[in-house]
Amino acid sequence: MGREPTGPDLCRGAGHALRLYRLDGAHYVEDQVAKPGEEFRLAEPIRWRVDPATLR
Structure with missing residues (x-):
């Protein structure tokens, strides 16, 4: 897994x-x-798709 963002990266x-x-x-x-x-x-257990950029 990659590095988790912290500090300025997170901001x-x-x-x-x-x-x-x-x-x-x-x-x-x-x-x-x-x-x-x-x-x-996501195909199971429900179908769902989203672009994280649209979330607030």
Whole structure:
């Protein structure tokens, strides 16, 4: 996994990403990441898509 934004990075909006985690055994692991301008798609258990840049 990448570095989590802190300080000035977070203030510039670098941290506005959607992250989806899934259960793998006894632990959650990152499954998908969508940054502003990218489309986040979810097909199960419902269909959903969103660009993180549209969230406030």
